[in-house]
Amino acid sequence: MFTVETYETILRRYVGEITESNHIGSLKKYNDTTGVSQSTAQGAIGSSSASAADRPGYNRAIDLSYFEKRIYDRYKITLNMDLIWNGQTYAAETRDISQSGLQLRLKTPIDVSESDLVRVDVMPSVWRQLDHPEINYRVVRIRRLLNDTLLALQCVESEAKDGLAVISEHIKGSAQTAMSEQTDPEDALLTAQALLAERFYMRSTSIMPFFIFDSQDGESPLRIIFGNQVNLRSLNAFNNAQGVFDFTTLVTAKRIKLLTRLAIRDSKADTLIAVYRSPDHEKPKIVADLECTSHRQWCQLLKRYMYQPFFRVFKIVARVANRPVEMRIDEALAPLPDESDKFVRKLLMDAISLSFVGAMIDVTDQVHKWRHGDCNSEQNTFENPTIYSEYQHSLTPPQMVPIHYIQEKRSEDRYLGQMQVEVDINGQRYPGKTRDVSAHGLSVEIADSNFSHVGKGKAKVTFTKLEARSSSMSRIKGTFRKVPAEIVGGAATGEQVLRLKISDTPKGNQFSHAFSGFLAKRQSDLRLETSHTLRAVTSRLYSSIFIESTATLPLFIYCRSQNDWTFRLGITSSPSPLVDYFEVADGEFDFSVMTMNGRLQWIMQKVIESGSAEIILYLSKERRGDAAEFKIDSLVDFEIDDESQRSDFVRRAMEHDFRCVKLIVNQPDVPPKAEIEQAIDRLVKLSPGRSKRLKTEFENLIAIGDAVDITGLVEDVWTDGPSQSDAEEIIGLDEKYGISE
Known part of the structure; x- marks a missing residue:
């Protein structure tokens, strides 16, 4: 059910999951004479029409910017408080609270902006007198829903006030009574959804x-x-x-x-x-x-x-460049061990120097x-x-x-070190040396230039030097000889490397127990293997920055059942300028032109046949009479019978507001299982049911791509391009970007 309670979690005003069946029904009109599809305000989606979102076939867009913007758990607690701003006091109630911030609902309008400093008086929520009941907060997000205003506030208090103690008491009481019920799983769900969408998108987009x-x-x-x-x-x-x-x-x-x-x-x-x-x-x-x-x-x-x-x-x-919230960066850096401080500092400094x-x-x-x-x-x-x-x-x-992504979820440290080993695969023995080792896994570089192995399988590993130097009892038991292992993957193309996991068998457990003791004695002399984490952290950090700054409109297409395609948009806090074109009324956005008239089915048929598909949309946005409403007419390249039809449409569209949009999608490149588990780890702990549904949702993801504005490539609107003065403007750009001669 789409309610005001969940509405705030949708980024600004962009909502709308559009299915093919809806578009062929009430969301479109079709002009048989001109062959032009008309998208109406009735099919528009936006903040002013919550009832539309209740209808089957609608759902919210994926908020790619969303991330839990707090260190502490958020608790759903309703408390009466007063908000003090610009000399006036506004009655408010909390929707949720945490140690670092809270969210307030105001029933009266307030002219406040993001980043403004406000005070919150907690006296209405207590029965005792307080010396310092007012707490300083900064406004970080504003949502206006019908007659209500929702304010997300970040605590900026530098002094120890008894008002903060009141907040702590409520949180402590909630944690003691029903922590699992009070902690907001919706928050974790949206964060996990954003992280998964980002990972799938960055692996699957065709743009560079x-x-x-x-x-x-x-x-x-x-x-x-x-x-x-x-x-x-x-x-x-x-x-x-x-x-x-x-x-x-x-x-x-x-x-x-x-x-x-x-x-x-x-x-x-x-x-x-x-x-x-x-x-x-x-x-x-x-x-x-x-x-x-x-x-x-x-x-x-x-x-x-x-x-x-x-x-x-x-x-x-x-x-x-638009940077993601600080907590998202902290989350990306969290897997790094303490020894990687130097790398972390350099990575963050590089991110600070990023301009575009x-x-x-x-x-x-x-x-x-x-x-x-x-x-x-x-x-x-x-x-x-x-x-x-x-x-x-x-x-x-x-x-x-x-x-780069984490290929496996490591539950123990892995150390760099070379040890001579022999790997037996289907009776064929290959000598090699380890690259890194742990008690339950290792990477081996095979010395045989003719070695080739594709996929997973079984293997047996003999640690030749350890076997020779081990105690008599270990040699009798064969602790380091023919240890059963599973092949879990290989390295990049051209490298003869195997990644092995010690099997969970009596023989494998015997080795792991003995080898963990061997590593513990030499731990101070061994270097941690962190390259996989460093590569993944770099990818996560810059992926988040790119998503936040993208000039395209990410697309996600799901298949719930046969012929039931679901189209969703990826929206950020600073979306592509292309988004504004689809605003057909104040706060209402209509993207149905992308999928009506069987267009989505045509796209998916091409994806199934060849793994990718693209269509070109010619769009005309025109005002409806004197009202502040617009309609969007559309034409798609594969619907065009002859060139004159396209030219006539473009010529008429240029009298109003014309756009040419390219939709290009590909089959998704699924991230490794460990990356998926990392993205939903917190959600699994808070709500296994939501976690399972989210995984199912991404298992149904069958195409990912982008909507790109290519209006400038249409010959009918081509101009003579940059002039000599334009070139001189480029040559004379300010030197502050460090690119002058």
Whole structure:
């Protein structure tokens, strides 16, 4: 049931899980004459229509920004208190409280803003006189629901006041009586949902995130680019002749300044770059971006390169970096041991110096459809565009960082160390050395160059040196000989490494008991193996920053049953500017155009057949009469019978508010089991039932992708691009970003 109690957990006003059956029913009208789909305000979703969300087929969007913003448990306790602001007192009641903050409900309007300092008087909730009943709080979040105002407050009190003691007494009493009932499991549910969605999305999106830092001498401003298995095809455009990613030509002072300007405009402006590596060249080259200042120049360039096997075109968007809440970062760093303080400090300092976040989106297929024949024969010869050579020398190339996750949930420390071992797999013996060991597991680097093993299986491990040096009794028992183990995984491609888990058998337990004693005696001389945690923490931190700053609109598609597809949006606290386009009334957003008329079914059929799918939406937003309401008409590329239909629609749409949106989705790349367990660990403890339902929800996730604004790629709206003055503006950007010559 969708109630006011759960409404506050939805990020701002963006709600709405839309199913195919709803769209074909009441949410759309279809004009058989024009072939244009009309989305009406009746199908809109938003804060002013809670009853709509009660109907079957609706649910809230995934709040990708959500995270438990407190160290302490939150308790559902209703207490009367007074809020004091700007010299006035407002009667309020608590909805939940914790040691570090509380949430108040006010029945009267209040003109307060986020970050304002307020005071809360706890006297109405006690029967005794207090010396200091007023506590200082900062407003961190505001929700206005009908006639109510919900304020999330963070305690900023620096003195020990008896008002704080009252809060502590209520929490202590609740903890003693019914802690499991009072602790808010909804909070943990939304946090786990956000963490899981982030992990699935970062492993499955086809776009390529990048990060621009305030650079120091000798460092590249563009230092991190993520890659996953899905966007590998696009990343291959940057492969050099040796098969190694080479981003050298991407990092020039001029190009960094261009990206900086785009970010300052909050991705409301973008650019294209064309990448090409000929068979005769070692390195990929950026053959065009700002230098191509007209449609004609682009047509000429495409005629020359577009059919070459190593040619790709990318749309580039960028935004000022928005950082996630501090607790989310703390959570990412929590798995690191004390010995990693130096790494943690560097990681946090790097995050502080992060200025802009962007994405490279492959639009090669879209530019292939441009009408290149419109360029007359005299212009068929490609003209080299003007290049500002003094800005073309490359800076330090960026680091390419793949997405990393914890592959296994380790319940014990693992130590670095090399020990000679022999691994027996199906009667075939392979000599090797350990990379790291624990009492119940180890990683082994196989010495045999012909070794290859795919998948899981059984093995037996003999610790040859330990066997030779062990006591007579151990040798008799064969403690270190042919220890049963399970193959749980391997390392990266090209490495001959096995990850082994000692089997839970009498023989395996005998080894683990003896080996744990061996490690305990030498613990002070052994180094902890933390590389897996360091890689995962780095991925989690920058994944959270990218999600918070994304210029696209993440999409999640679920399948509840046959032909029952569920479409959900990933919304952040600072969502993509594209979201505003879908506001059809005050606080009401309509995304039904993405899925009506069987569009979602068409997408899913393509995903099932080929693993990915994309459609192009042509959208026209028009006011409804004199009312402050809008309708959105739409046309999709596969619904178009001929080119004139598309051109006519775009021409009419440009008289109002036109957008072209690309939806691209892929089958999800499921994170390792240990990562899923880590994300829902707290929820499992608080509410096993909710945890089970959440896991089932993500098991039903069958496609992940993005909605991307590509209006600038539509030839009908193409302008002559950046002028000479624009180029000079880029060259003259302020030096504070550390990218000046």
